[in-house]
Structures are given as structure tokens and as C-alpha cells.
Amino acid sequence: MYLVDEENHIIHDMSFTKYECQIKKIPEDKKRKIHTLDQVKRMVDTNHRPQYNGCQWCMPEYHIFDITKIFS
Numbered sequence: 001m002y003l004v005d006e007e008n009h010i011i012h013d014m015s016f017t018k019y020e021c022q023i024k025k026i027p028e029d030k031k032r033k034i035h036t037l038d039q040v041k042r043m044v045d046t047n048h049r050p051q052y053n054g055c056q057w058c059m060p061e062y063h064i065f066d067i068t069k070i071f072s
Helices: 037-044
Strands: 002-005 010-013 031-034
Touching: 002 037, 010 037, 031 037
Parallel strands: none
Antiparallel strands: 002 010, 002 031
16 A cells, blocks of 8 residues: 655655654645555656655655755
């Protein structure tokens, strides 16, 4: 099962969560559950709007680092 943070557009893998994910700090009204990896892949795809990102700690293979955020 996967947990979507609708506020920050981050997807967490509930079977590999870590302390750094800070899942308890996500407001209840901003949480959504997803049950398939195919749906996660579609949401992380660049054509999906809004575009979601995998959590850098529990889903590093789906995390896309935006280098432009360093310079802003």
C-alpha cells in the first residue's frame, strides 16, 4: 500500500517507511491511499498533473531531484 501526501505531492511506500518520512505530520485530510504500483508509476510520470514525486527515503527509485530548487 502507498500513501499520497496531497499537500506536498509526495508518495510514500508504507512497507518501507522510515523516521525521515514524517508520515505522522501529514494532515489527515491531505492523505490518500493507493494500492497498486502501476497507479504510482502513472502519478510520477511527467505527463501527470499535478506531478507527484516518490519519497526520497522510502521510494528513492521514484524520487526525482529538481536541481533548479537549489538556485531559487
